[in-house]
Amino acid sequence: MTAADPQSLKRRYDEVSPKYDQGAPNAMAIKLFWLTYEHLTWKPVEALLPRDGTAWRVLDAGGGGGKFGTRFAEGGHHVTVLDISPGMLDGARAQFAAKGLLDRVAFVEGNVAALELPDAAFDLVFCEGDPVSYCLDAYPRAVKELVRVAKPGAPVVLGVDNRYEAFSGYLKQGKPQEAFRTLHDGRTTCPYGLPVHAFTVRELERAVADAGAELLEIFGKPVMFFDMLHAMTAAHGGTAEKPWDAWAAREEILALQEKLAHEGFAVLGQHLQVMARRKA
Template sequence: MSAATLPSAISSRYDEVSPKYDQASPQQVAIKLFWLAYEHLTWTAVEKLLPTDGRTLRVLDAGGGGGKYGARFAERGHHVTVLDLSPGMLEQARASFSRAGQLERASFVVGNVLELPFAEKSFDLVFCEGDPVSYCLDEYPRAIRELVRVAVPGAPVVMGVDNRYEAFVGTLKYVKAADALAVLQTGKTKCPYGLPVHAFTLKELQEAVKAAGAEIDEIFGKPVLFFELLEAMKAARGPEFDAWAARDELLALQERMAHEGFAATGQHLQVMARRKA
């Protein structure tokens, strides 16, 4: 699949899955806990950026999908522009905002992070979670420049991307071991929907963000060593260990580990940066 045809493929695939996106209910406790930790780590870091003095921010939720995070910004009083390639996903986002009673605080735009349809310095906070930047493949530097471009000077720019270490280990153990070396060397892999993505090393991510004109506050992993941690807790506590009952302890451990130098072991990498003033 070429870079030129990928946006259409992404839009079509997400239009296809949009009616049931975010509605899955995994029965395995470990998987439910994994996504609980993922969302906790994502939002906890972002929430700290929000003003507590009543100021209203203009937020861009780029690649915002079904509006899971965008609605949270709106519930805290901010105006959110949700941009996505998929009209179907934007309909789900509109429904999410409607359920939250926040439609008046939202705008919905079909668009591509490689060419954001907004003027420079349009947003007080730019948020791009999940795979939008990774979907840009070798053009990811352009996507990162666009995200920084539309932020006002000094504004936070938050991005989530796929992590190459996790992609390599996952391919080696669970997909096709013969392909793992190429994933490690090139970062070329696939998302759960079968679409090509670029998985980042910490160094290339740092370099791309700095080249785009942003200063990095932190890059952390989410979640980090999650299933290994769960296994270790079970081994230490014995066969009666109830992982779901221990979820608060697990989240606290993840919160600590995510910011203690374990970024390279994260399933995703989250960039906390700011456009240079």
Template sequence: MDSNELIRETYDQVAPSYDQDEADQVLRRRLYWFVYESLTWNAVAAVLPEGRSLRILDAGGGSGKYGALFAERGHHVTVLDLSPGMLEQAKARFAQRGLLPRAAFEVGTIVSLPFADGAFDLVFCEGDPVSYCTSQYREAIAELCRVAAPGAYVVLGVDNRQSYFLGALESGKKAEAMDILLTGRATCPYGLPVHAFTLRELEDAVDAAGAEVVEIFGKPILFREMLEALGAARGSGFDPWEARQEFLALQERIAHEGYTTAGGHLQVMARRR
């Protein structure tokens, strides 16, 4: 089974329950994803123009969580994913919100996109799609930049090598941690191989693809450590969920103040030349 088939099979299996257990997650996990998704979306929303409908590619868009946000704002979204099961979840999400007229759905891989050069006014690829490309991540980034119009934003979410390295060390997997540090080869929570990036790798790959990095930031930043520090500062009775907006504001601040590699993931904001 090649890597695309493995990814497709994994996500087809998890698709029916992919976004349905959030209310039952423990508080810290709920808070983590609230912060992660807010940091992701806020950076993108800040560059969306007012009063103009964009052609947007949500590449590796899965269940359409972010794609639906674009469509709700009046943009036309093409959701592309390897997993037909995930795309069925995306279609159901769009249909429930009355957004199907603003959407198209494609089964495909980001290494070989079935679209013309410059076909989209914004390209969004969040989560692990680029990291799943492992040895082909440069080709994937080149394709994502190719289908962006000149001057258009290309937004990429990828795995952070430092985070994977420290996570392996904390789990007692010291030899594995060393391999991650030197090669970037790692395994995601679903057991799939991923490439975890350094900042230099990202900058070089984006530059080679014909785009200019505007910013790379981490998300979330030192999540566990910051939450513990905030709890200690606020004292007894501290409720992390009730304080989520305050915590998010702190995360927004430090995410853009040089703490990039302390993030669990990295978000690239680039523009095609």
């Protein structure tokens, strides 16, 4: 298997698109996890954006429901949201419309491993979540395509699945055989049951170099999150009778996660984020 079947991806995401990014779980730990995930994803990207009012052309590849695409548009940038699923693009269109941002966006149905977009067209290429992981063994081609459409010197930001997280997840589920297989070939599944490739740091380093990009950083997001939250609760004296209010302490949690994410704990992150630039 060299890549996830595009028609399977399209069908599955069309099925889930009406409820994608909706109905956040009530469990406080899960809410904090996703708050942290989005914070760690966005903060280093936001730091790359121009502060002089210059409008960039941004590719949001595999942009899903427009969660991050609308953030770029709110900053005055023009966004191309690309997704393999028409249903997901409909969701993104609704998000942009609700925020009055349709004049700053174009919607394109497409595959990240075969972009029908011109070379060097974007000031920033952003591909968050699982799009590159869905390419399975064809992921080097996807990384090359994403770098190709970036302007020389432009940032390329990729989010992918982490192999150690997939391995340990199978072990926690009592599935050691699946864990051993994933450890060797990186094959696992996404929350929607589709096959994905979970990466090692070295695989990402090679893919970025082969694509003609300079690697700036690979970090994990979030890092050891639920274990960290458990330790913080104990450190703050939380008890069953008087639980610690983690939500009230979310700024402290975010600050600690930022520190951990950028201090060499990448392999202990739920996802890996790649910060790179196309070589000039």
